[in-house]
Each structure stands twice: as C-alpha cells, then as structure tokens.
Amino acid sequence: xxxxxxxxxxxxxxxxxxxxxxxxxxxxxxxxxxxxxxxxxxxxxxxxxxxxxxxxxxxxxxxxxxxxxxxxxxxxxxxxxxxxxxxxxxxxxxxxxxxxxxxxxxxxxxxxxxxxxxxxxxxxxxxxxxxxxxxxxxxxxxxxxxxxxxxxxxxxxxxxxxxxxxxxxxxxxxxxxxxxxxxxxxxxxxxxxxxxxxxxxxxxxxxxxxxxxxxxxxxxxxxxxxxxxxxxxxxxxxxxxxxxxxxxxxxxxxxxxxxxxxxxxxxxxxxxxxxxxxxxxxxxxxxxxxxxxxxxxxxxxxxxxxxxxxxxxxxxxxxxxxxxxxxxxxxxxxxxxxxxxxxxxxxxxxxxxxxxxxxxxxxxxxxxxxxxxxxxxxxxxxxxxxxxxxxxxxxxxxxxxxxxxxxxxxxxxxxxxxxxxxxxxxxxxxxxxxxxxxxxxxxxxxxxxxxxxxxxxxxxxxxxxxxxxxxxxxxxxxxxxxxxxxxxxxxxxxxxxxxxxxxxxxxxxxxxxxxxxxxxxxxxxxxxxxxxxxxxxxxxxxxxxxxxxxxxxxxxxxxxxxxxxxxxxxxxxxxxxxxxxxxxxxxxxxxxxxx
Numbered sequence: 001x002x003x004x005x006x007x008x009x010x011x012x013x014x015x016x017x018x019x020x021x022x023x024x025x026x027x028x029x030x031x032x033x034x035x036x037x038x039x040x041x042x043x044x045x046x047x048x049x050x051x052x053x054x055x056x057x058x059x060x061x062x063x064x065x066x067x068x069x070x071x072x073x074x075x076x077x078x079x080x081x082x083x084x085x086x087x088x089x090x091x092x093x094x095x096x097x098x099x100x101x102x103x104x105x106x107x108x109x110x111x112x113x114x115x116x117x118x119x120x121x122x123x124x125x126x127x128x129x130x131x132x133x134x135x136x137x138x139x140x141x142x143x144x145x146x147x148x149x150x151x152x153x154x155x156x157x158x159x160x161x162x163x164x165x166x167x168x169x170x171x172x173x174x175x176x177x178x179x180x181x182x183x184x185x186x187x188x189x190x191x192x193x194x195x196x197x198x199x200x201x202x203x204x205x206x207x208x209x210x211x212x213x214x215x216x217x218x219x220x221x222x223x224x225x226x227x228x229x230x231x232x233x234x235x236x237x238x239x240x241x242x243x244x245x246x247x248x249x250x251x252x253x254x255x256x257x258x259x260x261x262x263x264x265x266x267x268x269x270x271x272x273x274x275x276x277x278x279x280x281x282x283x284x285x286x287x288x289x290x291x292x293x294x295x296x297x298x299x300x301x302x303x304x305x306x307x308x309x310x311x312x313x314x315x316x317x318x319x320x321x322x323x324x325x326x327x328x329x330x331x332x333x334x335x336x337x338x339x340x341x342x343x344x345x346x347x348x349x350x351x352x353x354x355x356x357x358x359x360x361x362x363x364x365x366x367x368x369x370x371x372x373x374x375x376x377x378x379x380x381x382x383x384x385x386x387x388x389x390x391x392x393x394x395x396x397x398x399x400x401x402x403x404x405x406x407x408x409x410x411x412x413x414x415x416x417x418x419x420x421x422x423x424x425x426x427x428x429x430x431x432x433x434x435x436x437x438x439x440x441x442x443x444x445x446x447x448x449x450x451x452x453x454x455x456x457x458x459x460x461x462x463x464x465x466x467x468x469x470x471x472x473x474x475x476x477x478x479x480x481x482x483x484x485x486x487x488x489x490x491x492x493x494x495x496x497x498x499x500x501x502x503x504x505x506x507x508x509x510x511x512x513x514x515x516x517x518x519x520x521x522x523x524x525x526x527x528x529x530x531x532x533x534x535x536x537x538x539x540x541x542x543x544x545x546x547x548x549x550x551x552x553x554x555x556x557x558x559x560x561x562x563x564x565x566x567x568x569x570x571x572x573x574x575x576x577x578x579x580x581x582x583x584x585x586x587x588x589x590x591x592x593x594x595x
Contacts, residue, residue: 029054029063029095032076032103035445036126039472040074040133047137056080064094072140073097076126077104085114099140103129109284131312135319190323194266198259205253209243225254230271235287237274238263248342255293267326268292269314286314289321294333302336303552304416304429307362307438328549335553339416346425350410352418353389353586355399357408359419361428365409366438373448373502373527379406380517381530383432386414386579387571388510393582398511401518413554414576418583432532433545440471443503449474451496451526454481454507455536462540476501481508489520497525504529507536 028049030037037053044051049072054060057080073095081087083102092100101122102115112123122129122136129136213224225241232238240263241254255271258264264271271291296317300306306313317329350357358365372379382405384392392399402408410416411431419426443450450473452460460478468475476499479492496504504526506513513531521529537543546559557572 027071028052028074029070029072029097030074030076031055031060031091032074032078034076034078035447035472036130037074037076037078039130039441039444040126042469042472043133043137044072054079060091060094070095070097071099072137073100075100075102077106083111083115088115088120101129101136128312128315131308132315132319186323190326191262193327194259197266198256201253201256206256209250209253213243213245229274230291231274231287232263233288233290235275240264246342248340249337252293259293263290265290265292267294267329269317270295270297270310286311286318289318294330296329299329299332299336299552302340303413303554304426305434305551307428307434332549332553335555339413339420339554341420341425346419346427350415350419350422350424350426352415352422353393353582355384355389355392355402355408357384357410357415359410359424359427360430362430362435362438365407365430365435366442368407369439369528370442370446373443373446376527378521378524378527378529380514380521381405381407381409381528382514383409383411383430383531383533384415384510385412385431386418387575390575390579390582391511395511398514401511401514404518405514413556414579416554417580421580421583422587432530432535433538436467436532436535436539437471439503440467440473444471444473448502449476449500450503450505451476451499451501452478452505452507452536453492453496454505454513454532455540456480457482459536459540459542460507462542463536466539466541481506485512485516489516490523493520493523497523501526502528505532505535506530507532507534509533 028044028051030041030044030051030053033053033055041051041053052063054063073091075083075088075091077083083104088100088102091097099121102120103124103126104111105125115123121140210224213222216222217224223244226244227239228242229237229239240258242251243253245251255264259266268290269286269292271293295314297306297310297313300313308316346359348359350359360368369379369381382402384402388411392402409430410419410426411429413429416426416429440450450467452464452467452475454460455463457480460480464475464478467473477495479495483489483492504517504524506517506529508516508531510531510533513533517524517529517531534543538545543563546556550556550559557568557576561568561572
C-alpha cells in the first residue's frame, strides 16, 4: 500500500483522530506535479517516508494548520509558484523543516545564490538529483532529529561556544597535529607517485618520441609541438603543449610533464576545453578539482559506456575520490589503451561483415524510439554482439532479417575492437541492458506501457516487478518464453495486443527472438518490437551482472564465463577470437571497412 497522500485543492481537509495521527507521522512533502516526481516519491516511500503531494499554494495553507514539523521538503519548478527565496522562507515557516531540496531545470547562478541563502541541502535538475537521490536521502535520514527548529538553534549555539573555547591541552594538541600530519603524508605520497610516473614517462616515451619528431621536422618541416588551451582548476584557462601527431595517446605524452608543475593531476576530473560562457551551477564545484590525465569519464568513454553523461560521471568520481580509488582508477586505465580511439570521424553506419549497424549514441537511439512511439510507426530494434555476428555467418535467414531490420545497434566490447581494427570508431556500446532504464524512464514520462515476453516461467514476472519499481513505467503484461512457438504464438500475440502495450521486449535469445518478431510483426500492435536476449535474467536477479569496473575495462565476458562456464566458455573462448579473425580477414579481402 502506498504511503503517499494527495490533498485535493477542491476538497476541505477534515482532520479526524485517525487521519490526525497519520498526518502527525508524515515526514516528507513534495510541492509540485508531474511524472518525474513519481519516481522521487517511490524512493522516499522505500526509505520509509510518508509522503504528501501538494500542487497549489492554497493546499499548503490548509495543510500547514494540521502538520507537525516535517523532516524533508522537495520543491519542484512545476509548483504553482516559481521557486524564490521568499517562497522558501514561507514554506520553512509553515512546515518547520530544516531539510529543503529544490529541483529546477532552469539552473541560474543568481537564483541558486538566493535560494541557498534561505537554506537548501540540494539545488539542481531532476536528472542530477535522481542520479544521487539515494545518497542524499540516506544523508538526510542520518541527520534528521525529531526536534523543532528552536532546539536545533540552541544546540548550534552551544556547539559554537564549545568550539570557541577550544582546548589547548596536550591531548587535543597531539590529536590535531596527527590529523595534519596524516593529511600531509597522504598528499605527499600522491605527489611522489605523480612525480615518479612523470619521470618514467619522460625517460621511456617523451625523449624517444621527441627525437623522432625532430627528425621528421628536419625532413618535412612539420612542427614538433602544438598548443592547446584547457580548463584548469577553478575554471582557469591554461595552455599546455602536445606532440603534433594524430595518435591520441602519443599526442598527450607531454601532458605528463605538467605533473612536475602540479597544474595537472595524474588522476582527476576530465580535461576539458575552456568554457567562455559562465560555468553552469552544477559544474561550478567540479571545476574546483584538478583535471587529471586519467579520469573516470575518459575510461568510460573509451569503453563506449559513458551513457550517464559527463557531468553525472564527474560527480560520481568526486563522491568516490580517495587515494586508493585513484590508484584503482589508474589500473583500470591500462586495458583501455587497447581500444581507445578518436571518435570524431565516426561514420553513422558501421559496415561489419556485410551488415550495416547503426553507429549512434544512446541518446540518439532513445530519440529514435521516442519518435516511433509518438508517430505510432512500428519498428524493429535488434542488438548484435560478436556471438550474433558469428551466428549470422552460418545462418543466412538471420543475416537477411538483420539487414531488413529498421535499427541494428552494436553490443559489446568486441564491436568496439572491430571498429578500431577497421578504422571506423564506434560511438557508443548500445546494449539492451544499459538501455532499459533510460527506455523505461522515457516510456513512463510519455505514458507508454511495456510488455515482457521470454525467459523461464516466473522470470519475466520478477523482471517486470523490478523494472516497474525502479523506473515507474507501466507494465502492461508479461509471459514466459517456454511455449510451443508453432501452435501457441497466435494466442501470445493476442495477449500482447489486448494489453495495449506500446513497447514489446522479446527475450528468446538470438536468433530465435529476431525471427519470431519478424514472423509476427504484421500481427503485433506495439510500436516498438525489441529483441533483448538475456536481459530479464539480469533484472529479475536470477543472474548478477558484472561489476561496473569490469564493464569499463571490457572484461564483462570473463565474469559471464565464471558465472556459467559450461554454457559460456565456447561463446567467448572460441567465439571471440573467431570473430576477430573474421574481422581481420574481411578487412584484408575488402580492403576497406566501407566496402
């Protein structure tokens, strides 16, 4: 049963004893309306908050007479009155809350300054808040004390007096000194590692490459270095030197010399171009951290899985930043050297073993699906990984229907390596498992429902419950995939059509799911027909997905072998090398990836 209460502006608030006891326990108030707030409400309810939803100022007036102090207020820009300092102070006075979150898509620096002066624990967009909602809510729960604002103020005054009378005893002095020494030693160790790394790179790589480029300059007069302006700490523009070569890794070798000066860190936030415009509010804090030659954003971008966007990824790094985490991040960067490439010249279509694969980003893929949902024009969406392409070679029917599919998206590190071998960089790894949360959130916002078909009995139902709870999307229905495809498919099609689903996810495994979708496409009413392989196993909790760090370095296939060695060893141990052999052979025979 939901913990949410909605106050209707057209009805009076009648306070019976039962309702009064319920209201007395309410701990969170959401001011605003819209589908995106439903997901926030679900998160609060999971954290055992009782939630009340208000849309108009008139409702707030009536409710404030019946409420005890609440512990959390979320003010969205969809509220009847636009967020302002005066509104926040009025809400704080009426509801007596010390914890206020303001969500706005209009991120104005002056507005933020005014709102924060009224007291906020978070100000930003819905997307950024949802990315870190769990941390923010948990932090709020820890800091909540069920006392009024006056007692908080008194405790703060007592603490201020106690700090003013700071003890200078030997014990307290030694404690403060040990903390300073520990912090200094930690920073010293990091600097030693950076300087040693800079020395090693200078001796082993910088001088040999420098000598080679000087010889090249003598022959064809090409310059050795090129200048580049980047954004340093606190948005300061700094100029660095790079080698004048096309290879990205070789080009950036001179950046290691900046470790001596301390203008760059070995591990830090991503190196960015200077922003001539005013820095966005959400990025102002990020710029306080020193940019690094190695960054979490660059690692995920190299693995083609940076779907969250740069700002969200940078925030994740800042939350986790620690010397040990930086060391592990540095180790993670080593495998990415195998498949890092410049994707500025990535073509829209990747021609691979005679198959045309859509080479687009996750955002572009979601925009395409959203367009088909809005226009009600049916489309098929297929994902291909190295195993699928190996099967395609021996199954001509599978190859034909993939060619006829409206959209074929690349899935897996194998296709990233193939793109590098062929000289056609892959923009992003668009696999169904990563796409599903974004797809369901978009469907929830647009009012579309999803039908899940496939998996063993009970798996689709478990996956449906998990997906609905996490994204708020409506699940129109589900059915397992263990039915007689010859005699029972028409009945399944009728069930799907009666559900009214806009999106159909079919998890039979390739190539069976693609063949079934193509065979019954004309009879199916959903606008998006998508083959998703073993996705339901992950979301039902039957099979755990590889940790994020393994996916970042392209080692998810190792984790899958360890999980199911009997079923997966042939696919990966034999299939992956066979796929790369076919790519190299195909390139040699065609002479071009675009043939």
